[in-house]
Amino acid sequence: MDNFDICVIGGGPAGYVAALKSALNGMKVAIIEKDKLGGTCLNRGCIPTKVLYSKAKFLSSLKSGVSGFHINKYNYNYEDIINYKDEVVSTLVGGVGKLLKARNVNVFNGNAFIISAPVKKNNIAAVIKIKENNDNSEIEIAASNIIIATGSSPAMIPAFHIDHAHIITSDEILNIKSVPEDIAIIGAGVIGCEFANIFNEFNSKVIMLELLPSILSTEDKEISKFTHKILTSKNIEIRTSVEVADISAGGRGAVVSLKTGENIEAEKVLVSIGRNLNTGSLGLKEIGVELDVKGKIKTDAHNETNIPGIYACGDVIDGPMLAHKASYDGVIASENIAGRKIEKNYSALPWSIYVSPPIGTVGLKEGDKGLENVKYRVGRFSYAANGMALAMEEKEGFLKVLTEEETGRIIGATGIGADMPELVAEITAIMHFNGTINDAEFTIHSHPTLSEIVPEAVLDSIGEAIHKYNPRMFKK
Numbered sequence: 001m002d003n004f005d006i007c008v009i010g011g012g013p014a015g016y017v018a019a020l021k022s023a024l025n026g027m028k029v030a031i032i033e034k035d036k037l038g039g040t041c042l043n044r045g046c047i048p049t050k051v052l053y054s055k056a057k058f059l060s061s062l063k064s065g066v067s068g069f070h071i072n073k074y075n076y077n078y079e080d081i082i083n084y085k086d087e088v089v090s091t092l093v094g095g096v097g098k099l100l101k102a103r104n105v106n107v108f109n110g111n112a113f114i115i116s117a118p119v120k121k122n123n124i125a126a127v128i129k130i131k132e133n134n135d136n137s138e139i140e141i142a143a144s145n146i147i148i149a150t151g152s153s154p155a156m157i158p159a160f161h162i163d164h165a166h167i168i169t170s171d172e173i174l175n176i177k178s179v180p181e182d183i184a185i186i187g188a189g190v191i192g193c194e195f196a197n198i199f200n201e202f203n204s205k206v207i208m209l210e211l212l213p214s215i216l217s218t219e220d221k222e223i224s225k226f227t228h229k230i231l232t233s234k235n236i237e238i239r240t241s242v243e244v245a246d247i248s249a250g251g252r253g254a255v256v257s258l259k260t261g262e263n264i265e266a267e268k269v270l271v272s273i274g275r276n277l278n279t280g281s282l283g284l285k286e287i288g289v290e291l292d293v294k295g296k297i298k299t300d301a302h303n304e305t306n307i308p309g310i311y312a313c314g315d316v317i318d319g320p321m322l323a324h325k326a327s328y329d330g331v332i333a334s335e336n337i338a339g340r341k342i343e344k345n346y347s348a349l350p351w352s353i354y355v356s357p358p359i360g361t362v363g364l365k366e367g368d369k370g371l372e373n374v375k376y377r378v379g380r381f382s383y384a385a386n387g388m389a390l391a392m393e394e395k396e397g398f399l400k401v402l403t404e405e406e407t408g409r410i411i412g413a414t415g416i417g418a419d420m421p422e423l424v425a426e427i428t429a430i431m432h433f434n435g436t437i438n439d440a441e442f443t444i445h446s447h448p449t450l451s452e453i454v455p456e457a458v459l460d461s462i463g464e465a466i467h468k469y470n471p472r473m474f475k476k
């Protein structure tokens with residue numbers, strides 16, 4: 001039986017990064033992936049959607065034009081766009097494979113089942129069974145440590161009769177070869193809003209049906225409302241507080257039946273109501289891995305489970321389901337296995353939502369439990385007051401920053417506007433170093449750039465933004 005220092009289960013951004021990092025740390029590593037390397041992020045999530053997003057954005061500027069340009073005629077072929085998306089995906093997936101090979105990581109293509117846990121005290125390695133995809137044969141490998149990084153899949157509800165043809169999930173929508181005439185999107189969360197924005201630009205008639213009273217309900221309220229306004233101004237129909245009773249194939253594609261008795265027909269129905277964990281078939285219960293109340297794998301600050309030597313990372317553990325959080329988790333597990341005691345810290349964890357313009361957030365936002373006992377100030381700066389934004393004809397949007405009253409530390413930021421995720425990256429770096437209002441102010445920002453919005457929003461939290469009129473400051 002082959003013996004490894006580490007066996008990583010799952011080849012997504014948590015797993016493959018953990019494998020690459022562990023190899024850099026001098027470990028003998030195996031990685032088991034049942035599908036394609038790169039996981040949801042590269043194959044069915046972040047990357048393919050961003051190809052469609054950037055094409056939709058380009059189309060939007062062709063349609064609406066920019067000052068001084070009159071575009072009389074343009075054409076596009078959606079199938080070519082999908083082919084380009086596939087090219088990007090296969091380049092990146094191939095790149096991951098090459099990196100793993102170059103670092104001598106053994107890649108197994110198949111399904112993993114943990115037969116026994118490692119016993120650190122007696123130095124007994126774990127045994128993992130792999131049912132290989134190519135010939136269905138079963139092999140066993142041994143590993144001193146296991147990193148579970150099996151991710152998540154779209155949530156399904158039996159009454160929604162997902163047939164993967166007319167009633168689809170985010171997995172299938174990325175591969176449809178033509179733009180549907182109309183699409184009903186169930187769930188106005190991150191995935192629902194991103195696809196609503198994309199398909200609306202490609203001229204589908206889009207309706208979103210959301211159970212809760214607002215879209216993007218976990219985001220800052222102002223951001224949620226602003227996004228609602230932008231999406232409806234583009235003629236996307238949004239219905240909130242709506243209960244879907246049943247979805248079935250029929251009519252021109254599928255019919256969504258609401259609890260009120262109303263039926264909505266569409267060529268495609270996208271179900272984007274959250275994601276389920278891929279932990280069911282690993283044998284976790286049999287070896288005694290503890291789960292939390294949400295069914296996620298319980299881990300400590302080192303991403304180690306209750307069983308010494310078994311680690312878990314990414315969507316299967318606590319925290320938001322984000323690719324970069326998963327990769328961070330992978331590095332934390334890998335470093336701890338290598339003997340460096342590093343504790344994870346999500347206090348400066350950023351995330352982005354790619355509607356047009358995009359949303360970016362990091363750290364705490366108004367309404368969060370973490371702010372209950374904190375005295376904080378809010379600063380704001382608008383894109384309309386930034387020279388570069390006007391030059392780019394991107395005057396829609398704003399950045400909002402929270403600073404702690406007592407220390408001046410930046411504790412969170414959220415905003416919507418052109419390149420907002422990049423602006424939030426700067427704030428993330430400041431927060432990583434526990435930076436304050438002064439740090440943002442005295443960091444020199446190149447002019448003209450959108451990044452100048454950052455110090456202005458931060459300074460506005462104390463009423464001192466340079467390019468903003470604040471009547472409170474100059475009362476006679």
Ligand code: NAI
Nearest residue numbers: 187188189190191192209210211212272273274321352353
């Ligand atoms: P989500 O949790 O963001 O949104 C699901 C929405 O569906 C919620 O608003 C919920 O209230 C609604 N819903 C639930 N049941 C419903 C029902 N029966 N009828 C109508 N509405 C219903 O989940 P989503 O959008 O599926 O995304 C999954 C995960 O993927 C998220 O955790 C997100 O963080 C991640 N993701 C991240 C992206 C990014 O970083 N840009 C992009 C896409 C996804």
